[in-house]
Amino acid sequence: MSDKKEVLICGEVKGEKITTITKELMTTGRKLCIDLNQPLSLLLIGQNIQEAANEAILLGADKVYTAEGASWVESFPEHYVSIIADICNQTGPSIILFSQTDMGRDIAPRLAARLGAGVCLDCIELAIDPDTKSLLQTKPVYGGNAMAVWASTNNKPQVITMRPRTAAQAEPDTSRKGEIVPVALDVNNSMIKGKLLETLQEDVKGIRLEEAKVIITGGGGIGGKEGFQLIKELAQILGGAVGISRVPCDEGWMPAGHEIGQTGHMVSPDLYIAVGISGAPQHLAGCSGSKCIIAINKDPEAHIFKEADFGIVGYYREVLPVLIEKCRNLLA
Ligand SMILES: Cc1cc2nc3c(=O)[nH]c(=O)nc-3n(C[C@H](O)[C@H](O)[C@H](O)COP(=O)(O)OP(=O)(O)OC[C@H]3O[C@@H](n4cnc5c(N)ncnc54)[C@H](O)[C@@H]3O)c2cc1C
Numbered sequence: 001m002s003d004k005k006e007v008l009i010c011g012e013v014k015g016e017k018i019t020t021i022t023k024e025l026m027t028t029g030r031k032l033c034i035d036l037n038q039p040l041s042l043l044l045i046g047q048n049i050q051e052a053a054n055e056a057i058l059l060g061a062d063k064v065y066t067a068e069g070a071s072w073v074e075s076f077p078e079h080y081v082s083i084i085a086d087i088c089n090q091t092g093p094s095i096i097l098f099s100q101t102d103m104g105r106d107i108a109p110r111l112a113a114r115l116g117a118g119v120c121l122d123c124i125e126l127a128i129d130p131d132t133k134s135l136l137q138t139k140p141v142y143g144g145n146a147m148a149v150w151a152s153t154n155n156k157p158q159v160i161t162m163r164p165r166t167a168a169q170a171e172p173d174t175s176r177k178g179e180i181v182p183v184a185l186d187v188n189n190s191m192i193k194g195k196l197l198e199t200l201q202e203d204v205k206g207i208r209l210e211e212a213k214v215i216i217t218g219g220g221g222i223g224g225k226e227g228f229q230l231i232k233e234l235a236q237i238l239g240g241a242v243g244i245s246r247v248p249c250d251e252g253w254m255p256a257g258h259e260i261g262q263t264g265h266m267v268s269p270d271l272y273i274a275v276g277i278s279g280a281p282q283h284l285a286g287c288s289g290s291k292c293i294i295a296i297n298k299d300p301e302a303h304i305f306k307e308a309d310f311g312i313v314g315y316y317r318e319v320l321p322v323l324i325e326k327c328r329n330l331l332a
Pocket residue numbers: 218219220221222244245246247248259260261262263264275276277278279280281282283286296297298299302314315316317
């Protein structure tokens with residue numbers, strides 16, 4: 001194991017490029033490295049990732065581990081955990097960072113168990129205590145109604161997932177130099193318990209919810225598939241993404257991949273418009289990090305109004321056409 005500890009980011013690539021969410025992690029990782037006086041490393045697993053590795057150095061990585069192999073979606077969690085655990089056992093990172101994405105949520109707890117490390121999911125802020133140098137991890141609790149700060153207290157590595165859009169994307173610096181270290185994929189296949197039967201394309205078009213600056217979400221109050229036309233129209237005008245609560249998902253009005261909340265996506269857009277949504281804690285858990293929430297609901301007593309920055313009491317079929325026209329004119 002190396003003497004010099006490092007902060008390790010487990011990055012994600014899409015279409016051979018580093019994802020914007022990983023670029024946000026690089027900003028967070030760089031800040032921690034400065035406070036800890038440690039180098040920043042990034043691990044990339046996938047095919048044709050050389051260009052992404054070069055880009056990562058310009059974005060702030062001192063070292064990039066590249067493992068040429070199947071991408072996470074085509075692979076198995078056991079496979080990824082083995083690769084990352086091997087690297088951690090060789091390099092001894094102090095902090096291992098993932099994004100709070102499907103991959104991060106799946107891999108981080110398994111990796112922590114494998115390493116005997118601590119784990120904290122869905123953090124929105126990380127800082128280093130200047131006196132103790134321990135990692136302070138802030139995350140929403142009680143469905144986003146309170147923030148908790150944990151401090152790591154031992155010398156074990158700490159595994160973290162960070163909620164997307166909680167940091168700006170790292171900007172490239174063309175003068176930066178770094179090292180690219182290819183790592184061999186030496187995975188024991190007997191550890192892989194699953195068997196890939198079929199790959200289904202997620203039925204979500206347009207901007208990914210975690211990356212969207214604007215999200216228009218429809219809930220049970222929309223009342224059926226057809227009502228989502230208005231939601232989609234407003235999202236299109238504002239350059240945003242469409243979200244749903246549990247009800248449209250259970251009723252089959254919209255694909256499940258759009259669900260926001262405790263069991264869906266965790267989002268932090270600049271603007272979140274909640275239409276026909278009651279404001280259940282399980283839903284708010286996924287959107288309370290939004291910078292501005294506007295609620296549209298026919299019931300003035302709906303709980304969502306307690307969480308919203310602005311509220312419109314009314315029937316969505318009356319409110320949305322006016323809002324759509326206003327936005328269209330303003331943005332024309
Ligand atoms: C373990 C667990 C996990 C869960 N995870 C999630 C999750 O991840 N995400 C999630 O969303 N839910 C989740 N839920 C479900 C959650 O508890 C709520 O049941 C759900 O969020 C309710 O959705 P809703 O507010 O859209 O619908 P409803 O409760 O049906 O509320 C509809 C709202 O629309 C308003 N309305 C009705 N008609 C109109 C109209 N024409 N115009 C304007 N407003 C109107 C009503 O006043 C009401 O406030 C979970 C539940 C459990 C138990």
